[in-house]
Amino acid sequence: MAGNKALGDAKSAKKDEFYTQLCDIEAELRHYTRFFRGKSVLCNCDDPYESNFFYYFASRFNDLGLKKLVATCYDGSPVAYTQLDLFDAPKPRRERRAYKIVITEVGDENGDGTVDIADVECLVRNRKNVLSLLDGNGDFRSPECVALLDEADVVVTNPPFSLFREYLSLLVQHKKKFLIIGPQNAIHYKEVFPLIRDNEMWLGYGFNNGNAFFSIPNGDSRDFADGVYDPATGLVKFRNCAWFTNLDTTKRHEEMILTRALAEGDYPKYDNFDAIDVANLDDIPKDYDGLMGVPDTFLTKYNPDQFEIIGIGSGYLAKQIGVGKNYRGRTDIAYTIDGKPRCPYSRIIIRRKR
Numbered sequence: 001m002a003g004n005k006a007l008g009d010a011k012s013a014k015k016d017e018f019y020t021q022l023c024d025i026e027a028e029l030r031h032y033t034r035f036f037r038g039k040s041v042l043c044n045c046d047d048p049y050e051s052n053f054f055y056y057f058a059s060r061f062n063d064l065g066l067k068k069l070v071a072t073c074y075d076g077s078p079v080a081y082t083q084l085d086l087f088d089a090p091k092p093r094r095e096r097r098a099y100k101i102v103i104t105e106v107g108d109e110n111g112d113g114t115v116d117i118a119d120v121e122c123l124v125r126n127r128k129n130v131l132s133l134l135d136g137n138g139d140f141r142s143p144e145c146v147a148l149l150d151e152a153d154v155v156v157t158n159p160p161f162s163l164f165r166e167y168l169s170l171l172v173q174h175k176k177k178f179l180i181i182g183p184q185n186a187i188h189y190k191e192v193f194p195l196i197r198d199n200e201m202w203l204g205y206g207f208n209n210g211n212a213f214f215s216i217p218n219g220d221s222r223d224f225a226d227g228v229y230d231p232a233t234g235l236v237k238f239r240n241c242a243w244f245t246n247l248d249t250t251k252r253h254e255e256m257i258l259t260r261a262l263a264e265g266d267y268p269k270y271d272n273f274d275a276i277d278v279a280n281l282d283d284i285p286k287d288y289d290g291l292m293g294v295p296d297t298f299l300t301k302y303n304p305d306q307f308e309i310i311g312i313g314s315g316y317l318a319k320q321i322g323v324g325k326n327y328r329g330r331t332d333i334a335y336t337i338d339g340k341p342r343c344p345y346s347r348i349i350i351r352r353k354r
């Protein structure tokens with residue numbers, strides 16, 4: 001492979017190397033523990049030696065009442081074998097890096113009177129069938145990984161963002177229950193939004209104040225914008241990540257308390273679509289039965305018993321709900337304020353259910 005191409009490939013592969021912190025996994029997954037009891041969990045973008053998702057499930061295998069835990073590792077990872085290990089058991093030989101760990105029970109393997117991650121290490125070390133090489137490279141799309149997907153009840157991971165559409169499509173195609181991290185703006189993808197609109201997927205609880213911190217590979221030399229990478233913690237901060245799931249949450253059954261009454265003229269009407277613009281969630285009127293455009297943050301509060309999602313206010317998906325051409329000739333909703341036409345930033349079109 002030519003040097004530049006190899007470097008380019010390695011660089012783009014590195015873009016996907018962000019490791020989820022245990023505290024973020026714990027904070028989100030505590031809301032879903034009932035969905036794991038008696039179930040087979042798959043983490044299919046997770047080197048078990050490096051992934052806190054594997055660590056989370058392996059160290060709570062009995063507490064969560066898991067039936068099975070499977071984690072598969074991707075050989076294409078540019079950092080495989082270069083990072084610190086989360087637990088201390090020998091890995092397969094270096095030249096074959098795609099492997100899987102399958103756990104069906106965790107007992108007091110080391111006889112110390114407690115059952116914890118040290119027992120998982122013993123399992124991996126001593127039981128021949130717990131860690132095994134994959135035939136291929138561990139790509140989640142490969143036939144052997146898809147076969148593992150078919151056997152799983154729930155998939156939980158942070159997949160490569162660069163393949164998010166493909167990853168999610170595979171889960172949906174195989175009718176899987178899932179809880180995954182993805183880019184927040186994926187809600188606008190034409191493959192993703194219909195799932196949200198049709199209540200086949202929703203947002204989870206989310207990161208603390210919307211800030212997601214991930215660790216990056218040791219010695220990573222990527223350039224980050226100012227304020228993204230903190231050398232003191234070794235963490236990068238993203239504000240654009242969300243948890244996506246089709247596991248029910250109590251949050252999505254909480255009613256948004258609406259206090260504002262509609263007053264004529266308070267809310268701009270769109271020029272090219274029959275709906276009002278509501279720029280702040282707190283201003284959603286309690287007495288309006290027509291269509292409203294609201295910011296994307298609505299999805300963090302969305303209760304499908306209270307509201308119906310009709311569509312999205314821009315692009316191809318807007319055309320589907322009849323948004324006409326605006327002053328720029330585009331199918332993006334627009335309104336005119338003080339004689340000047342303009343487009344609001346990203347709107348979801350909703351209607352209150354009576």
Ligand SMILES: C[S@@+](CC[C@H](N)C(=O)[O-])C[C@H]1O[C@@H](n2cnc3c(N)ncnc32)[C@H](O)[C@@H]1O
Pocket residue numbers: 016017018019020044045046047050051052053073074076077078138139140141157158159160161163
């Ligand atoms: C965002 S990182 C997250 C890693 C881990 N799941 C975590 O949360 O810490 C995505 C991982 O997917 C791996 N990956 C990239 N392409 C993949 C593919 N086609 N199949 C499986 N894994 C892949 C990357 O090597 C990377 O480790």
